[in-house]
Amino acid sequence: MPPRKTPINSSTAGEKAPGEKPRLSRDLVLSTALALVDAEGLDALTMRRLGQELGRDPMSLYRYAANRAALLDGVTELVLKELSIFPDRPDWQAQLRQIAHDLRLLALRHPNVVPLLVTRPLSTPLGLRPLGTLRPLEQILSLLIDAGFAPADALHVYRAYYGFLYGHILNELQEFVVDPDENEALLRLGLHRLPAKEFPRLRALGPVLADYDGAAELDQGISILLAGLTASLAGEKTTPKA
Amino acid sequence: MPPRKTPINSSTAGEKAPGEKPRLSRDLVLSTALALVDAEGLDALTMRRLGQELGRDPMSLYRYAANRAALLDGVTELVLKELSIFPDRPDWQAQLRQIAHDLRLLALRHPNVVPLLVTRPLSTPLGLRPLGTLRPLEQILSLLIDAGFAPADALHVYRAYYGFLYGHILNELQEFVVDPDENEALLRLGLHRLPAKEFPRLRALGPVLADYDGAAELDQGISILLAGLTASLAGEKTTPKA
């Protein structure tokens, strides 16, 4: 992708009309950063570039994020804020299903942020993560406990659920190519490159790979998981409703 | 972590005795890179540092990897080669379970590589990935098809299975802290930092979080998934054995 000159934030006026310096704020910085990542990928998010995007000196950013890593954390937090969970709805299974689909769509909306989503927590102990990152966890636990699960069981359910969910998102995004016309072509081209003796199955699956219904697959997986979880937890002392 | 001076590869002699320049090779470069990542993390793997580790000019590395990204791909490939799959064993369920545990152990052995494992495929279309990366996929497909699954179903099973597996690994590694003594302390410390009103459930789960049996949890999840998958595929034309 060639570097672009026009600013990402296609707001009212040109790039640096002298009067309109809109006073920085954490939200402004982070949302511009997110827009930049969405448009041009993670590598495009450099301090210099972001500064330029905001019409400010790169150094000014350090007033709103301690360093680049913190900036990335802020972006993940911002993205996760797009996810709304209602912990006091009645049907917990329906809730989990709904959240799964919401998160999937969120990931498809911000594919370039997904590496951050799955990677940043690996380098930050749980207690030190941005609060916005932990909120979904807390809310889902709340959801499950309110539904009648013992706290420890709720944690197990959460883990299985979120694990599967993240796994699915990674899976789906791997096979996701931006240009849908190019999709099949690139796929076949790529597959054709594979040595036929070593990868017969994979090559034969080309057509099947080409049309991938992520939503359906996710839904089916969630069904299996929920059924299995309730069944496997049925033999214990606490039983959730339904 | 402070930078260290002694070379990673604690081989026979000191750092740069003039006679012992062991002639580079792709394997040597990659395995040294892996050792470096294992010991000091991904950020420590710079061309200069790796060159120094090998007692060579950083530029020499470009004879064995086109650029840094290709080097990272090489490392992932190398790690994945540690995983051995036997596609012609009888019991496919037992096989999948075994592979799951193997992969989990692999991830625990190379936690710093896990971000690469889950992240690199996102930026490389399937057909253009390093072959070593695709081999497990091919082998598992083979395993399932030989077990009686229709190819398309095999793909679905694979996706659900690998999705869950990767999700679990990410989950477990998040809660994994290197120093087990520090574990609980750090955990409590971190949890204590959370605002009590907003995160009551999470805070209450501190003790449960502290002892996490990843293997058991993985096993249980796999059981659920396998049971669910076979059940949900039973109504279709092709049925796998058992």
Place this chain on the structure above:
DNA sequence: GGAATCTTGTCTACGATGTAGACTTTACGC
């Protein structure tokens, strides 16, 4: 109003990184 103080943005500068391109050295086939 005016001065003191805190906040926000800017400037300059430094060390580290990936890697292009020209060069030198080594290994090997005949």
Place this chain on the structure above:
DNA sequence: GCGTAAAGTCTACATCGTAGACAAGATTCC
């Protein structure tokens, strides 16, 4: 032994994150 190809090295450059001193602007208190 000589010529050719491969392996390794050197120099150089653009770009990155960010420390630290400073300036501009806003806010508070009298």
